[in-house]
Amino acid sequence: xxxQNPLVDDRTVDFILFDVLDVGALLALPxxxxxxVEGVKIFLGATRRLSREVLYPAYKPMDEAPPxxxxxxxxxxxxxxxxxxxxxxxxxxxxxxxxxxxxxxLPFTVMTLASVYPxxxxxxxxxxxxxxxxAARLIESFGSAALKERFMAxxxxxxxxxxxxxxxxxxxxxxxxxxxRATPAGDHYLIRxxxxxxxxxxxxxxxxIVHLALARIDGAPPGIKGxxxxxxxxxxxxxxxxxPNDVHVAGVIHKIGWRGLPxxxxxxxxxxxxxxxxxxxxxxxxxxxxxxxxxARLMVGMNGVATASVAYQESLEYARNRPQGRPLRxxxxxAPQVPIVAHEDVRRMLLRQKAIVEGGLLLxxxxxxxxxxxxxxxxxxxxxxxxxxQDLLTPIAKTFPAERGFEANALAVQxxxxxxxxxxxxxxSWLRDQKLNSLHExxxxxxxxxxxxxxxxxxGGAAMMAFLEEVGATVGSALEAGVPASxxxxxxxxxxxxRDVTLHLLGLGQQGDAEAMLRHSADYMEMMATVxxxxxxxWMAAAAEKGLRERPEDAALFEGKRCAAQYWIEGELGxxxxxxxxxxSGEDSYARMQDAWF
Amino acid sequence: MKILVALKRVADPDNxxxxxxxxxxxxIDTAGLEWKPNPFDEYALxxxxxxxxxxxxxxxxxxxxxxxxxGPKETEQTLRAALATxxxxxxxxxxxxxxxxxxxxxxxxxxxxxxxxxxxxxMGKQAVxxxxxxVGQSLAELLDWPMATFAATIxxxxxxxxxxxxxxxxxxxxxxxxxxxxxxxxxxxxxxSVYSLKTARTxxxxxxxxxxxxxxxxxxxxxxxxxxxxADLTADSGLKVQYHGFExxxxxxxxxxxxxxxxxxxxxxxxxxxx
Ligand SMILES: Cc1cc2nc3c(=O)[nH]c(=O)nc-3n(C[C@H](O)[C@H](O)[C@H](O)COP(=O)(O)OP(=O)(O)OC[C@H]3O[C@@H](n4cnc5c(N)ncnc54)[C@H](O)[C@@H]3O)c2cc1C
Ligand SMILES: Cc1cc2nc3c(=O)[nH]c(=O)nc-3n(C[C@H](O)[C@H](O)[C@H](O)COP(=O)(O)OP(=O)(O)OC[C@H]3O[C@@H](n4cnc5c(N)ncnc54)[C@H](O)[C@@H]3O)c2cc1C
Numbered sequence: 001x002x003x004q005n006p007l008v009d010d011r012t013v014d015f016i017l018f019d020v021l022d023v024g025a026l027l028a029l030p031x032x033x034x035x036x037v038e039g040v041k042i043f044l045g046a047t048r049r050l051s052r053e054v055l056y057p058a059y060k061p062m063d064e065a066p067p068x069x070x071x072x073x074x075x076x077x078x079x080x081x082x083x084x085x086x087x088x089x090x091x092x093x094x095x096x097x098x099x100x101x102x103x104x105x106l107p108f109t110v111m112t113l114a115s116v117y118p119x120x121x122x123x124x125x126x127x128x129x130x131x132x133x134x135a136a137r138l139i140e141s142f143g144s145a146a147l148k149e150r151f152m153a154x155x156x157x158x159x160x161x162x163x164x165x166x167x168x169x170x171x172x173x174x175x176x177x178x179x180x181r182a183t184p185a186g187d188h189y190l191i192r193x194x195x196x197x198x199x200x201x202x203x204x205x206x207x208x209i210v211h212l213a214l215a216r217i218d219g220a221p222p223g224i225k226g227x228x229x230x231x232x233x234x235x236x237x238x239x240x241x242x243x244p245n246d247v248h249v250a251g252v253i254h255k256i257g258w259r260g261l262p263x264x265x266x267x268x269x270x271x272x273x274x275x276x277x278x279x280x281x282x283x284x285x286x287x288x289x290x291x292x293x294x295x296a297r298l299m300v301g302m303n304g305v306a307t308a309s310v311a312y313q314e315s316l317e318y319a320r321n322r323p324q325g326r327p328l329r330x331x332x333x334x335a336p337q338v339p340i341v342a343h344e345d346v347r348r349m350l351l352r353q354k355a356i357v358e359g360g361l362l363l364x365x366x367x368x369x370x371x372x373x374x375x376x377x378x379x380x381x382x383x384x385x386x387x388x389x390q391d392l393l394t395p396i397a398k399t400f401p402a403e404r405g406f407e408a409n410a411l412a413v414q415x416x417x418x419x420x421x422x423x424x425x426x427x428x429s430w431l432r433d434q435k436l437n438s439l440h441e442x443x444x445x446x447x448x449x450x451x452x453x454x455x456x457x458x459x460g461g462a463a464m465m466a467f468l469e470e471v472g473a474t475v476g477s478a479l480e481a482g483v484p485a486s487x488x489x490x491x492x493x494x495x496x497x498x499r500d501v502t503l504h505l506l507g508l509g510q511q512g513d514a515e516a517m518l519r520h521s522a523d524y525m526e527m528m529a530t531v532x533x534x535x536x537x538x539w540m541a542a543a544a545e546k547g548l549r550e551r552p553e554d555a556a557l558f559e560g561k562r563c564a565a566q567y568w569i570e571g572e573l574g575x576x577x578x579x580x581x582x583x584x585s586g587e588d589s590y591a592r593m594q595d596a597w598f
Numbered sequence: 599m600k601i602l603v604a605l606k607r608v609a610d611p612d613n614x615x616x617x618x619x620x621x622x623x624x625x626i627d628t629a630g631l632e633w634k635p636n637p638f639d640e641y642a643l644x645x646x647x648x649x650x651x652x653x654x655x656x657x658x659x660x661x662x663x664x665x666x667x668x669g670p671k672e673t674e675q676t677l678r679a680a681l682a683t684x685x686x687x688x689x690x691x692x693x694x695x696x697x698x699x700x701x702x703x704x705x706x707x708x709x710x711x712x713x714x715x716x717x718x719x720x721m722g723k724q725a726v727x728x729x730x731x732x733v734g735q736s737l738a739e740l741l742d743w744p745m746a747t748f749a750a751t752i753x754x755x756x757x758x759x760x761x762x763x764x765x766x767x768x769x770x771x772x773x774x775x776x777x778x779x780x781x782x783x784x785x786x787x788x789x790x791s792v793y794s795l796k797t798a799r800t801x802x803x804x805x806x807x808x809x810x811x812x813x814x815x816x817x818x819x820x821x822x823x824x825x826x827x828x829a830d831l832t833a834d835s836g837l838k839v840q841y842h843g844f845e846x847x848x849x850x851x852x853x854x855x856x857x858x859x860x861x862x863x864x865x866x867x868x869x870x871x872x873x
Binding site: 003010034035036038039041042043045046049050053054082086089090091092095104106336551553554 | 810811812813852
């Protein structure tokens with residue numbers, strides 16, 4: 001029997017947490033004093049086991065039996081009724097939240113690197129939890145005490161689940177076009193309107209569902225400044241009872257991935273009796289959502305890493321066991337075939353996956369650590385700097401794992417050859433799952449515009465300056481650790497190219513030519529993501545040098561990091577110059593292209 | 599009911615290919631191995647927790663579960679994890695693996711049992727590193743207590759346990775008076791394997807062992823974890839088992855294709871000598 005897919009490499013996660021990110025130092029911050037490295041390890045251990053032993057075996061059955069609409073209600077795979085309480089029981093729902101709401105104030109960094117396991121095991125199942133955490137968090141941050149008691153508490157307890165109900169048919173990327181209506185009616189509002197793609201919007205795994213929905217109060221100003229946030233339960237509490245709240249499923253979206261989690265078209269108020277409860281102040285809905293967006297985008301980024309990781313592990317094991325072909329120099333047709341991992345070209349495909357997956361893990365880890373520091377570091381200056389870096393890296397941490405992760409998922413299929421193209425094997429299902437991550441929580445296009453149009457120019461480019469300083473510091477410590485000087489120089493050079501192009505584009509922006517500045521925002525995103533991951537691989541290479549000296553028994557782990565670092569720095573960073581040239585030239589093929597010419 | 603559970607930390611059997619033997623052949627090189635609790639001992643802990651609770655409300659413990667391990671300081675993480683899944687107290691006997699054998703562990707456990715006075719000692723049927731399958735039996739003998747090995751089911755009764763034992767071809771049920779030693783097998787963690795007097799017979803547990811929840815991990819920091827010197831438990835730390843040398847198993851030979859059934863039978867008879 002082949003060993004079970006480990007989902008994610010434990011030693012790499014430990015290496016990133018303890019050797020690279022030095023979580024021990026993070027735990028020394030006053031906010032995290034209750035936590036210990038030992039406790040973090042036990043938590044990781046429990047999360048790994050739940051993921052491997054409970055969530056992963058349910059993945060394929062859930063993918064094969066997607067949700068169905070039966071008599072107006074959505075019926076999901078029955079195993080979800082067992083999985084949800086077990087995810088909740090482990091403490092994943094509110095791990096990072098403060099004690100006042102039943103949480104444990106675990107560093108977000110730890111939670112982020114722990115969450116890769118349940119995501120890799122069963123993305124759809126984890127989705128219920130991620131959405132509920134987001135919905136409860138919105139009420140925790142902005143809702144009244146009464147709303148907290150009525151809706152947040154049952155969600156954090158795991159009794160009810162939540163949704164994020166933003167999208168409407170005419171309002172996807174453009175949330176300012178939300179049309180859902182809210183009419184004041186005493187202590188509540190009457191809601192009327194339609195939503196689409198609402199994940200977890202109905203199901204039979206728990207008793208009740210709370211939608212955190214965007215809607216416009218009658219007479220509100222147009223655009224973003226007229227959108228409010230409401231809590232809309234499927235069943236509303238009336239006295240001791242829960243009564244139907246006029247929320248209806250209009251249809252189930254037939255999705256190519258994430259098939260364990262229903263995504264629905266919903267109608268509110270078909271009978272004029274849908275009560276919604278205003279969260280926070282009127283017209284502040286988008287503002288509230290944006291405050292949550294950072295963490296939600298990091299969660300999506302980790303979805304991407306996780307989905308690439310599980311497929312990488314699957315293809316690695318396959319390559320070790322699939323005999324096919326002989327070494328290039330072998331002339332003897334009677335010699336036995338070798339496992340395909342013996343072929344250099346197969347190792348190329350595996351190493352590329354590894355570089356993307358592990359680079360992505362650290363990308364999410366380091367961004368989460370900036371998030372922790374932005375809230376809890378000592379000194380206002382340190383917090384400010386961490387916030388800049390978190391904001392700058394977030395669109396990249398969302399996009400790199402989605403886009404390069406999709407490529408990694410395609411490589412996993414490729415390693416399995418024709419078998420990878422068959423649904424008897426799992427890699428094709430992860431390829432389908434992965435595609436969503438470039439779409440939801442802001443499409444890749446929107447992230448590119450956000451990065452170059454907002455995050456880079458913010459505060460006069462302060463975040464970019466801080467980032468370049470971080471790269472410089474890593475180059476210094478990598479040289480000291482004994483990383484080849486040529487790798488350090490290569491990363492420094494790529495960061496310099498990024499800096500120069502950024503100055504050029506910001507100059508265009510200052511001249512008022514926003515279109516020219518943003519024309520190559522997609523290329524800029526690719527370029528910067530590649531530089532960022534180059535920086536992270538240099539950092540891992542430095543930690544690996546140290547590791548080789550101090551723990552020679554783990555040489556295999558560290559040699560693997562060195563090879564992947566070399567792959568990215570010597571191989572991938574060469575592409576930076578190409579993207580830089582495109583951004584600089586203002587090459588305008590698609591800008592000139594007209595609709596009628598396609 | 600008070601239960602003492604013996605927990606051993608073993609090299610992860612899934613990483614068995616990382617086990618190295620130095621050229622001297624006098625020991626196993628444990629550097630770089632990953633460690634985890636012996637699975638059968640984890641099942642014993644799960645059984646102990648089930649026996650000291652109402653399955654409907656597993657956070658409250660009826661009685662006490664004490665876990666004990668023999669090992670260096672690092673093994674405290676294994677104990678802490680056990681505390682986080684519900685055990686009340688932990689004891690670490692400070693000693694390294696190379697200074698232990700099954701007989702010595704049994705002698706030390708006997709002394710610990712005399713101190714702790716549990717109603718039941720629960721342990722795995724064997725540890726998956728040495729696969730010796732001896733400590734439970736030796737301990738029962740030293741204590742002169744009733745014993746049931748290879749338990750697949752346990753049901754609590756007044757002053758006794760009804761234990762279903764895995765035997766060739768089925769399960770043999772026997773009743774052991776308390777105090778007793780029970781060693782457990784794989785199926786003890788099935789959903790309907792263990793019932794305390796409090797747990798309704800209709801209750802179904804999750805399949806497998808329970809995992810440490812984050813709030814319980816935090817709370818476990820405050821649970822007592824005591825260190826005991828081996829010498830305080832037994833004056834005789836001599837070993838009955840001497841290791842004379844280690845060598846890796848021979849590499850598996852490549853298979854062959856046989857011509858036909860007659861060839862197969864002939865080879866099974868003459869070469870493999872299994873017929
Ligand atoms: C499986 C699934 C689950 C989902 N779950 C939820 C959920 O739980 N809650 C929720 O509220 N929503 C959910 N969504 C909706 C998701 O957030 C939207 O699909 C997403 O915001 C994109 O909106 P859209 O589909 O309308 O695409 P559009 O906005 O129509 O975009 C189409 C294309 O045009 C591009 N584009 C659009 N506007 C611009 C612009 N201004 N400049 C440049 N390019 C532009 C986009 O990049 C994209 O490539 C889900 C979607 C899916 C597929
Ligand atoms: C939908 C579909 C339709 C098909 N239709 C037909 C058909 O009509 N007729 C037919 O005969 N076949 C058909 N095939 C089979 C197809 O041609 C094979 O899948 C293909 O040749 C790859 O072989 P494989 O699947 O055994 O993969 P493998 O050969 O096992 O390859 C697995 C991986 O190892 C790599 N690899 C293998 N050997 C080497 C080497 N020596 N050096 C470096 N890398 C190596 C490959 O590049 C690949 O990434 C079909 C396959 C599919 C999926």
